[in-house]
Structures are given as C-alpha cells and as structure tokens.
Amino acid sequence: MADIHRHDYADRERLAEALAAGVAAKLAGGLATRGHASLAVSGGSTPRRFFEALSRADLDWGSVMVLLVDERLVPPDHERANAGLVRRHLLQNRAADARFVPYVVDAHTPAECARLSEEAFAQDGHRLDACVLGMGTDGHTASFFPGGDLLTEALDTRSHRKVLPIYAQGAGEPRLTLTLGPILDARFVALHIEGDEKRGVLETALAGTETAEMPVRAVLHQSAAPVHVFWAP
Numbered sequence: 001m002a003d004i005h006r007h008d009y010a011d012r013e014r015l016a017e018a019l020a021a022g023v024a025a026k027l028a029g030g031l032a033t034r035g036h037a038s039l040a041v042s043g044g045s046t047p048r049r050f051f052e053a054l055s056r057a058d059l060d061w062g063s064v065m066v067l068l069v070d071e072r073l074v075p076p077d078h079e080r081a082n083a084g085l086v087r088r089h090l091l092q093n094r095a096a097d098a099r100f101v102p103y104v105v106d107a108h109t110p111a112e113c114a115r116l117s118e119e120a121f122a123q124d125g126h127r128l129d130a131c132v133l134g135m136g137t138d139g140h141t142a143s144f145f146p147g148g149d150l151l152t153e154a155l156d157t158r159s160h161r162k163v164l165p166i167y168a169q170g171a172g173e174p175r176l177t178l179t180l181g182p183i184l185d186a187r188f189v190a191l192h193i194e195g196d197e198k199r200g201v202l203e204t205a206l207a208g209t210e211t212a213e214m215p216v217r218a219v220l221h222q223s224a225a226p227v228h229v230f231w232a233p
C-alpha cells in the first residue's frame, strides 16, 4: 500500500481551503526553485470549491502551467468539457494568468487527439508539482475506468506514453487521460473525495488489491509516491 496521508475535514469549505493551501505551497516551491510550476487537476463536480479557493492564491500564476488529468472527448464549449470547468472556476481571480494547456479534442480520432496533446504537454517535459485526482463511486480515477480498452497500458508506469485515449462503458464519452506514470511522478499527489458513499468506496479500494476491478487501487497500492487523501462529509 502507498504511504497514505488522510486529511479529513468537518466540511467541504474547510477541505477546499486546506487543499488549495497545500497545492499553492507546492506551486510556490516550484516557482521558487525552478522559476516555473505545473499542476494537473481533475474534472467532475467535486473540485469546484477547491478551484475557487486556489484561484485566490497569491502566486506568479503566469509561470504556472495548468493541465487536466483527463478530459471528455466533447467540443470545448460542451457542458461536460472539463476544460470549461477549469476556465470558469480556476482560471479567474489571481489564477486568471495561469497558462492552461487543454487537451486537443478536435483532431480526427481520439488516438490523434492523444498524440497531439502529448506533444503539447511534452514541450514542458518536467514533473508535475501537484496532481489532484478525483474518484468515481465505481472506483475509477482519472479516466482509468473498469473495463477501459487501454486500461492496462494506462496503468503501466513503464509505458513511454503520457496521454492515452480510453473507451469504457462507464465513462460516458470517449476520454483522454494522463497515464499513471506522470501522475505518480508528481511531487504532490492528492485524492479529493467528498461524501460518505465515496469514503466507503475508498475503504473498499484500500482493503483490496484487484486493480482492474477498482483502478483507483493503482494509485493507492504503489510505493512510488505518497498519496494525500482529502475527505469531507
């Protein structure tokens, strides 16, 4: 099992402020030591308060690259696009100056979208300073869905691929996702979950090891990176 650090909060507002402070500290460290920093965030409904709290952090955001852990293959202005969620809730206030690098979603095929996105991310080639994951009640994280067609390659930390397309029945749309390698290579890995149901899913994931059944286990049962689990009811 990974070196798991549990951070429980009385409510979702306190969690959002604490997670934003932790991520901001990591970004400030990257800016101070390397002059630039990078952050990967997840989509879905959970991160909104966290994004808004982080958007107020006093950082040199112009030197911070923001990218998505994963994206739904829909037009950029579609209501399900994670890029829109980031633009509305994170890229505002002080964070409006951040350099957001969205996935390429308008190429001919998902595989071409993944390759073009990988090229865009590779230009910055450095380790993420922080990566914030979510989790679904089916035990997916990023777009590592049970039954995903390229799930095995996506979870192979020896793969040279950083971005892969994923088709999975439970995913809604076809997805693009960072692979496990760059996620676990991040200097700070957080899993942000809320509610009693997801706490139960987390306990089940921690209690078992079958990764295909609950792909979040690939993050929870590894020795490469400590994992900070943030939870509120």
Ligand SMILES: O=C(O)[C@H](O)[C@@H](O)[C@H](O)[C@H](O)COP(=O)(O)O
Pocket (backbone or CB within 6 Å): 042, 043, 044, 045, 046, 047, 069, 070, 071, 072, 082, 133, 134, 135, 136, 140, 141, 142, 143
């Ligand atoms: O595109 C996505 O859906 C996310 O990146 C995904 O991994 C998300 O973190 C979980 O599905 C949880 O989503 P909720 O926060 O909506 O429960």
